[in-house]
Amino acid sequence: xxxLKLSHSIPRILLxxxxxxxxxxxxxxxxxxxxxxxxxxxxxxxxxxEGRMATEVLGADLKRTGMISPVDGGSGExxxxxxxxxxxxxxxxxxxxxxxxxxxxxxxxxxxxxxHLFADAITKAVTGLPGFASSRLAFVSDSSGxxxxxxxxIDGYGVRAITHDGVIxxxxxxxxxxxxxxxxxxxxxxxxxxxxxxxxxxxxxIAFFPGINSGPSFSPDGSQIAMTLSKDGNPEVYVxxxxxxxxxxxxRTRGAxxxxxxxxxxxxxxxxxDDRGSPQLFIxxxxxxxxxxxLVTGNxxxxxxxWSPDGKLIAFTTRIGGQxxxxxxxxxxxxxxxxxxxxxxxxxxxxxxxHLVYSNNGRLYLLDVVSxxxxxxxxxxxxxxxxxxxx
Amino acid sequence: xxxKCLAPLLIAVTLALAGCxxxxxxxxxxxxxxxxxxxxxxxxxxxxxxxxxRPGGDFNPDKDVNYGTLESDTVYFAFDSSTxxxxxxxxxxxxxxxxxxxxxxxxxxxxxADKRGTPEYNRALGERRALAVREYMVGLGLPAASLFTNxxxxxxxxxxxxxxxxxxxxxxxxxxxxxxx
Numbered sequence: 001x002x003x004l005k006l007s008h009s010i011p012r013i014l015l016x017x018x019x020x021x022x023x024x025x026x027x028x029x030x031x032x033x034x035x036x037x038x039x040x041x042x043x044x045x046x047x048x049x050e051g052r053m054a055t056e057v058l059g060a061d062l063k064r065t066g067m068i069s070p071v072d073g074g075s076g077e078x079x080x081x082x083x084x085x086x087x088x089x090x091x092x093x094x095x096x097x098x099x100x101x102x103x104x105x106x107x108x109x110x111x112x113x114x115x116h117l118f119a120d121a122i123t124k125a126v127t128g129l130p131g132f133a134s135s136r137l138a139f140v141s142d143s144s145g146x147x148x149x150x151x152x153x154i155d156g157y158g159v160r161a162i163t164h165d166g167v168i169x170x171x172x173x174x175x176x177x178x179x180x181x182x183x184x185x186x187x188x189x190x191x192x193x194x195x196x197x198x199x200x201x202x203x204x205x206i207a208f209f210p211g212i213n214s215g216p217s218f219s220p221d222g223s224q225i226a227m228t229l230s231k232d233g234n235p236e237v238y239v240x241x242x243x244x245x246x247x248x249x250x251x252r253t254r255g256a257x258x259x260x261x262x263x264x265x266x267x268x269x270x271x272x273x274d275d276r277g278s279p280q281l282f283i284x285x286x287x288x289x290x291x292x293x294x295l296v297t298g299n300x301x302x303x304x305x306x307w308s309p310d311g312k313l314i315a316f317t318t319r320i321g322g323q324x325x326x327x328x329x330x331x332x333x334x335x336x337x338x339x340x341x342x343x344x345x346x347x348x349x350x351x352x353x354x355h356l357v358y359s360n361n362g363r364l365y366l367l368d369v370v371s372x373x374x375x376x377x378x379x380x381x382x383x384x385x386x387x388x389x390x391x
Numbered sequence: 392x393x394x395k396c397l398a399p400l401l402i403a404v405t406l407a408l409a410g411c412x413x414x415x416x417x418x419x420x421x422x423x424x425x426x427x428x429x430x431x432x433x434x435x436x437x438x439x440x441x442x443x444x445r446p447g448g449d450f451n452p453d454k455d456v457n458y459g460t461l462e463s464d465t466v467y468f469a470f471d472s473s474t475x476x477x478x479x480x481x482x483x484x485x486x487x488x489x490x491x492x493x494x495x496x497x498x499x500x501x502x503x504a505d506k507r508g509t510p511e512y513n514r515a516l517g518e519r520r521a522l523a524v525r526e527y528m529v530g531l532g533l534p535a536a537s538l539f540t541n542x543x544x545x546x547x548x549x550x551x552x553x554x555x556x557x558x559x560x561x562x563x564x565x566x567x568x569x570x571x572x
Contacts, residue, residue: 147546167453168546171511184514189452190445190541191514211443212518212542215511228515233440233522235515254440256515272512278471279512301471304509317509324508345509386510 039126041080042096044073048084050111057112060155061119061133064375066354066368068126078102078126082118089114093122102126112157123352130309132350132391136178137357137377139364139387140169149183150381151198154350154357154366154389159379162196171215171259171386175222178390180242182206182216182225193227195242206244211235215259218242219266219286220309226250226260226269226286237271239286252289259304262286264311270295272303272316279303281316281329295329297336302327304346308353309391313369315339315347315356326358328369339369351391359385441526443540446497446569452541456499456567461486466524468562470505473519475527483524486566487531498533499567500524502542503549505558514544524564539569 041062046054058080059070073079082091088108094101102125107117113134120131135154140147146166152159163169165187172183181196193207193216207213211230218225222242229238229247235256238247251257255275262269269286272279281295281302295302301319308314314329318338326344329336340358344365347356356367357377364377364384464482466475475483490498502521504513521540529535550560 168543170514170544170546186543189450189454210445211522211540212514214514228511230443230515230518230522233442235518256512256519258511258515259509274471274512274516301508303512319508 038069039067039078040069040071040076041078041093041122041126042071042073042076044079044081046082046084046089046091046115048111050084054082054084054089054111054115057115057155058119061116061131062122064133064155064366065123065127065129065131065352066371066373067129068123078122080118080122084111084114089118091118091121093125112153116153129354130351130391132352132355132389135350136174136390137364137387138172138174138181138389139359139384140172141362141381141383141385143381143383149181150379150384151181152379154377156364156377156379159381162201172388173217173225174388174390175218176220176390177222180218180222181388182218182242184214184216193225195225207240207247209247217260217262219262220264221266224266224286226262226271228256228258228260237269239269248287249289250284250286251292253292257282261305261307261314263307264309270305270307270314272305281305281314295336296334297327297329299327299336305329306348306356308349309351310353313349313353315349315369317345317347326356326367339367339372340374346386348387348389349391350389357387357389359387440522441529441535443522443525444536446539450569452499452501455570455572456501457570458501458565458567460568461489461498461566464566466520466564466566467559468520468564470558470562471508471516473516473523475523480527482566483527484531487528487533490533490537496571497537497539497569498528499569500538500540501547501565501567502540503547503561503563503565504545505561506545506548506553507558508545510544510546514542517542517544520562520564524566 062068062070079094079096082089088106090106092104107114116134119133123131137154138151141150147168148161149163149169150159151162168186170184174181179198184191185194191212191214192205193213194203195206196203209229209231214228216225216227224239225242226239228235237250237257237260240247253275255273257271257273260269260271268283270283273282278300282292284290284292299318303317305314305316316327318325318327324345325338326340326347327336327338343360344358347358362383364387365374366377367374464486466479466482500521502517504516525538525540548561550557
């Protein structure tokens with residue numbers, strides 16, 4: 001229908017521009033000059049009872065960043081070592097060129113969780129970008145017969161069902177530190193929005209207006225939730241405080257607005273609207289009804305946008321030739337391109353603004369948008385969709 | 392798209408303008424206002440739509456709706472559309488006749504989408520289909536208070552499968568009768 005200007009691979013120049021953008025934002029980044037060269041971090045096996053497991057987890061975490069090559073202790077530009085204790089991991093990183101200790105720090109928690117924190121500290125130190133090894137992952141799966149919520153680590157470890165309601169659960173959103181989760185549930189028979197406290201398991205119904213209450217999304221600081229409500233006669237985007245209160249209307253159209261996602265500064269929302277006939281992406285203010293800025297992607301079907309934590313990119317689901325793929329819209333240049341070729345839906349950025357978790361045919365994947373490498377996230381759960389990650 | 396919304400809108404605007412005439416002698420003179428707010432005027436809701444409601448009490452749409460009675464009046468839609476196809480409208484007229492012949496009952500309009508697309512967009516699409524059917528039936532003279540809606544998005548297909556035939560059967564609004572207790 002429309003001329004598809006989306007290319008199937010990122011042009012080299014754009015790719016370099018994106019990478020350059022990542023690093024220009026992080027002036028304190030050491031060493032990384034050429035983004036095609038991985039930073040080599042030598043890992044001396046961690047000591048302690050669970051040292052073997054922690055060493056494996058650390059290496060896998062660093063490799064997953066796409067920017068670090070974990071190598072044997074003794075080689076590499078950096079040297080990582082540490083000890084697993086009962087209360088956490090004491091980790092040390094040394095810059096071998098200068099001989100300086102970059103950090104020596106205790107990461108508390110169980111061995112596996114503390115190792116993820118150690119990996120994120122190394123990632124931050126050597127690339128300047130936040131790591132996502134310690135991020136949590138939530139998604140829905142219908143493998144039990146009904147769509148239930150699942151929660152685990154972003155590497156797929158420890159995934160388990162956290163609802164057993166036997167009704168439709170949908171569209172989970174984790175807050176930045178994974179202490180809260182908001183989602184849509186048909187527990188009442190209708191789609192209502194619920195808030196779960198992940199430390200206590202306490203669950204409250206927070207939006208249950210007539211019509212649909214759906215697609216909740218936490219603001220970057222977790223203080224507000226954007227959502228779709230149809231209480232006024234049509235599915236529109238609203239924002240309400242996480243602590244409760246009256247939803248403020250953000251859109252006013254005759255179409256359906258869905259899947260709001262916040263800018264990192266929290267002052268704008270990107271969402272999908274079919275007011276012009278087919279679903280397209282728009283940005284508007286997160287405080288009141290304002291002008292809608294149409295993001296022209298060259299494709300007639302664009303839904304489920306997710307704004308990257310660095311504010312530069314918006315990932316979305318698009319329909320091309322009857323198949324669903326992931327696209328990325330560059331906010332500054334206003335260009336869009338495809339980043340999957342074999343299918344994908346529901347992209348969610350990780351903390352580094354470089355990786356996307358997405359679903360395809362009931363499986364979850366982690367995609368590096370710079371290298372275009374896509375790796376399955378191994379869980380024992382089939383029928384998975386609608387992933388969300390803390391960041 | 393949304394042409395059906397224009398007719399009631401025009402009527403509403405016409406009524407609103409008629410209401411601006413001065414009370415007694417039927418002559419309207421103040422043409423000075425150019426910002427759209429005339430003296431004694433009000434505003435029409437340009438976003439359209441009749442706000443949905445939920446039945447009171449312990450009504451549960453999973454238990455208290457009988458979809459058997461009006462099963463043959465299920466309305467089907469085109470892909471990514473909430474416009475009621477012309478050929479489907481006779482079903483709604485039939486359902487409206489049933490409700491007029493059975494006063495005291497209320498109908499439950501359950502909107503659905505096929506599995507293609509993101510779940511959130513499909514939920515809104517199902518809602519818009521249900522609300523479009525409700526608006527159409529209000530236009531047939533049924534009270535809005537006797538018409539309730541819900542959307543199940545793509546989560547409750549009538550037919551499983553990845554064929555266009557299956558998809559066509561799943562893009563629908565089911566019309567149920569609310570069971571009286």
